[in-house]
Amino acid sequence: ALTMRNLAISAIAVILVSPHEVVGPSFQMSFAATAALVGAYAGFADYRAGKTTAPPVKRSFLRFLSRKLAVGVGGAAVTSLIAGSATLLFAIWHFQRVSPLSLLANLAVMPIVSLIVMPFAVLSALAMPFGFDGPFLYVMGKGLTAMIAISAWISERSPVDAVGLISIQSVLLATIALVIATMATTWLRLAAVPFALAALLAIPHVRTPDVLISEDAHLVAMPIGGGELAVNRERSNEFTTDNWKRALKAEDIVPPETFAKDALDIADPVDLPPGSPFYCTGDLCIGRHPSGAIVALAENRDSARPACGFADLIVINDATAYNPCWDQRVLVVTKRQLARDGSAAVFFDPQSATARAAIQYAVEKPYRPWHEQRKYTREARGLPPYEKPERAKPSQPDQ
Structure with a gap:
C-alpha cells in the first residue's frame, strides 16, 4: 500500500535528481494530490476502525450489483474532489484557470479509460515485440479521441475558466494547510x-502587472481597460497571449495600428488619451496605459532616443543597444536584459506620475544551476543575431 513514507521517499528522490522541479506545476500538483488522497484514506480508515459494523444484510444480486456500482462511482467522485481540492490553488497559481466541471469530466471519461484506453495500452505493449500492436493502438487511439471530445464538450460549457493572478501568500498558506491535514493523524x-x-482570504491580495514583456523582446502587452489587452504585433504568439489573457483577465486582443513612416505625428504623444492601444510607425510603437504612463517600443537605440523625452517605459528589441536616455526616471529594457533575466512584468506607480516604474523579471539572481546557460546566448552577451557568412563563389578559370 502507498503510505506517506513512500511518498516522502519519492519526493526526496525527485528533489535530489531534479531540484528545480520543486517550483514546477508537475511536482507540486502531483504530490499535493497524492498526499491528499493518502491522508484522506488514512483518516477514513481510522474512522472505520473505530466504528462497530453491523452484520451483513442479505441482498438480491441486482441490489448487490447496484450497490457496488454506486460505491464505485461515489469513490471515484470523492477521489476526484479530494485531488481537485488539493491542487486547486496550485493550478490557479501556475495556469490562472479553474475547472469547476472537472468532477463531471472525470466521471464521464473514466469508463473509457478503464475499459478501452488502459487495457488496450497494455495489450499493445505485450504485442509490440511480435509486431501485432497496430490494432490495439488503433483502438486505444479511438478511446483517447473520445476522451478529448468529451473533455472539450464539457470545457465549452464551463461557467468559469480564467480567474487571473493570485497571491503567493495564498499558495504558501494552502501548502501549510495541506501538510498539516495530511501529516497529522489525530x-x-x-x-x-x-x-x-x-x-482563501489572501487570494485577491495581488497586484496585476501594468505591462508584460516577453523574454525575446518581440511581444509587449498592456491592459487598456474594458477587458482589452493591447499588443505591439499584428501576428502575436498565440500561446503567450492566451497565457497573458488569463493572467490579466482580458477577453480581447487589440492589435496595433500601423502607419507609414511619416504618416503618424508623434511630436506630442502626451496627447494620446489614457488607455490608447499601440500606434506604430517605422521602428517605433507608442501606447498609453490607463494610468497615463506612456510605453514606447523601439527596434534599435536610434529609434528609441526620441522617446526619452516623453516615455515612462522603453523596450528596445536590440541586444546591442544600451540605455539612450539621460533621465533616470525612464525605465529602459533591452533585449540583452531580457535574455539574461527572462520575461518581465512592469508596474507603474499609481501615486506618482514622475516615479520610475518598477520591474520584476522571471529569473532572479543569483542564477540557479539550471539558469546558468542563459548567460551564454548571443543576446545575453550583447551580440547581434548570427548571420551565416556567404560562401565565396568559385573563381572561373581563365579562357
Whole structure:
C-alpha cells in the first residue's frame, strides 16, 4: 500500500535528481494530490476502525450489483474532489484557470479509460515485440479521441475558466494547510482549517502587472481597460497571449495600428488619451496605459532616443543597444536584459506620475544551476543575431 513514507521517499528522490522541479506545476500538483488522497484514506480508515459494523444484510444480486456500482462511482467522485481540492490553488497559481466541471469530466471519461484506453495500452505493449500492436493502438487511439471530445464538450460549457493572478501568500498558506491535514493523524488535523481559510482570504491580495514583456523582446502587452489587452504585433504568439489573457483577465486582443513612416505625428504623444492601444510607425510603437504612463517600443537605440523625452517605459528589441536616455526616471529594457533575466512584468506607480516604474523579471539572481546557460546566448552577451557568412563563389578559370 502507498503510505506517506513512500511518498516522502519519492519526493526526496525527485528533489535530489531534479531540484528545480520543486517550483514546477508537475511536482507540486502531483504530490499535493497524492498526499491528499493518502491522508484522506488514512483518516477514513481510522474512522472505520473505530466504528462497530453491523452484520451483513442479505441482498438480491441486482441490489448487490447496484450497490457496488454506486460505491464505485461515489469513490471515484470523492477521489476526484479530494485531488481537485488539493491542487486547486496550485493550478490557479501556475495556469490562472479553474475547472469547476472537472468532477463531471472525470466521471464521464473514466469508463473509457478503464475499459478501452488502459487495457488496450497494455495489450499493445505485450504485442509490440511480435509486431501485432497496430490494432490495439488503433483502438486505444479511438478511446483517447473520445476522451478529448468529451473533455472539450464539457470545457465549452464551463461557467468559469480564467480567474487571473493570485497571491503567493495564498499558495504558501494552502501548502501549510495541506501538510498539516495530511501529516497529522489525530484531531490536530483541525489545525489546518485556519491556514486554509487564510489562504482563501489572501487570494485577491495581488497586484496585476501594468505591462508584460516577453523574454525575446518581440511581444509587449498592456491592459487598456474594458477587458482589452493591447499588443505591439499584428501576428502575436498565440500561446503567450492566451497565457497573458488569463493572467490579466482580458477577453480581447487589440492589435496595433500601423502607419507609414511619416504618416503618424508623434511630436506630442502626451496627447494620446489614457488607455490608447499601440500606434506604430517605422521602428517605433507608442501606447498609453490607463494610468497615463506612456510605453514606447523601439527596434534599435536610434529609434528609441526620441522617446526619452516623453516615455515612462522603453523596450528596445536590440541586444546591442544600451540605455539612450539621460533621465533616470525612464525605465529602459533591452533585449540583452531580457535574455539574461527572462520575461518581465512592469508596474507603474499609481501615486506618482514622475516615479520610475518598477520591474520584476522571471529569473532572479543569483542564477540557479539550471539558469546558468542563459548567460551564454548571443543576446545575453550583447551580440547581434548570427548571420551565416556567404560562401565565396568559385573563381572561373581563365579562357
